[in-house]
Amino acid sequence: MNENINKLREEVWLELEKIADLEALEKFRVKYLGKKGAITALLRSMGSLPKEERPLFGKAVNELSTEVEEKLEEKEAQLMEAKRARQLAEEALDVTLPGRAPRLGHRHPLKQVMEEIEEIFLNMGYTIADGREVEDDFHNFEALNIPKDHPSRDMQDTFWISSDTLIRTHTSSVQSRVMEKQDPPVRIIAPGRVYRCDDDVTHSPMFHQVEGLVVDKGITFGDLKWTLTVFIKALFGQERQVRFRPSYFPFTEPSCEVDVSCFVCNGKGCRLCKNTGWIEILGAGMVHPNVLKIAGYDTKVYTGFAFGLGIERIAMLRYGIDDIRLFYESDMRFLSQF
Numbered sequence: 105m106n107e108n109i110n111k112l113r114e115e116v117w118l119e120l121e122k123i124a125d126l127e128a129l130e131k132f133r134v135k136y137l138g139k140k141g142a143i144t145a146l147l148r149s150m151g152s153l154p155k156e157e158r159p160l161f162g163k164a165v166n167e168l169s170t171e172v173e174e175k176l177e178e179k180e181a182q183l184m185e186a187k188r189a190r191q192l193a194e195e196a197l198d199v200t201l202p203g204r205a206p207r208l209g210h211r212h213p214l215k216q217v218m219e220e221i222e223e224i225f226l227n228m229g230y231t232i233a234d235g236r237e238v239e240d241d242f243h244n245f246e247a248l249n250i251p252k253d254h255p256s257r258d259m260q261d262t263f264w265i266s267s268d269t270l271i272r273t274h275t276s277s278v279q280s281r282v283m284e285k286q287d288p289p290v291r292i293i294a295p296g297r298v299y300r301c302d303d304d305v306t307h308s309p310m311f312h313q314v315e316g317l318v319v320d321k322g323i324t325f326g327d328l329k330w331t332l333t334v335f336i337k338a339l340f341g342q343e344r345q346v347r348f349r350p351s352y353f354p355f356t357e358p359s360c361e362v363d364v365s366c367f368v369c370n371g372k373g374c375r376l377c378k379n380t381g382w383i384e385i386l387g388a389g390m391v392h393p394n395v396l397k398i399a400g401y402d403t404k405v406y407t408g409f410a411f412g413l414g415i416e417r418i419a420m421l422r423y424g425i426d427d428i429r430l431f432y433e434s435d436m437r438f439l440s441q442f
């Protein structure tokens with residue numbers, strides 16, 4: 105009988121050696137120590153032994169059973185430890201890796217230029233006025249001394265919505281809106297979107313302008329020159345020169361265009377200024393008396409000046425961008441440079 109026990113013992117140790125995971129260990133436990141297990145079966149078989157052999161045999165089987173249980177526990181502890189070690193290795197974090205910096209957004213280059221311009225005029229005591237993008241013929245044209253069928257309407261390729269409604273072709277429409285609501289003195293700028301039926305590398309059907317309007321007693325062309333010179337130098341640098349050229353706009357008289365000395369070649373002539381040394385920046389003029397009259401202002405008492413400039417043009421000149429479409433494509437590789 106003891107032979108049986110010793111055989112079983114050998115078998116048990118051999119098998120236990122090979123066990124490599126907790127599941128196999130549990131099967132092993134059932135196989136030997138379970139209700140129908142081999143060791144349990146040995147104990148049960150005791151009844152068939154002669155009485156005098158039973159105590160010794162029982163003792164030997166119990167010893168084996170205790171031994172196996174101990175080994176089992178030992179093995180279980182080993183396997184748990186190994187499992188834990190594996191988990192730790194798998195889930196290991198390298199806390200010395202540099203973190204990922206969150207991507208910070210920033211303002212669009214057009215917005216940056218716009219805000220710079222706003223800042224300059226706010227510091228000069230101007231307020232910001234707002235109009236509407238969907239306009240009527242009256243505020244976009246007629247109130248600005250551009251009658252129906254007047255040839256000067258050709259200057260602005262208009263998107264018409266109906267015979268009387270359009271999307272504004274310039275921020276000058278805000279001039280009419282402001283003067284309609286407000287008595288002089290007026291000192292406003294009006295930034296915003298405008299629309300023209302025009303599309304190439306330097307023209308977009310939608311672009312941005314900033315309008316300026318000043319109306320008060322005794323405003324002269326001298327005030328216009330001083331204001332725009334201060335503005336252009338603040339925007340492009342104090343060392344810049346400013347030049348006023350006669351021009352034509354229906355809503356100003358006299359009218360002018362204003363140039364800044366080229367900030368790339370400093371007036372010597374280069375690709376940017378097309379070898380002229382000068383870069384055109386804005387249109388301006390003294391508010392036409394007809395415009396003041398339509399607004400109900402007394403032209404014997406009040407005079408004023410107005411100006412308008414394109415934001416895209418300024419941003420393109422400043423940053424050396426030669427395709428206007430880049431501003432609207434939301435390409436991060438482009439935008440993140442500013």
Ligand code: PHE
Pocket residue numbers: 273274275276315316353356387388389410411412413
């Ligand atoms: N509205 C003109 C344009 O879009 C610019 C301008 C504004 C000129 C005010 C004179 C005075 O071209």
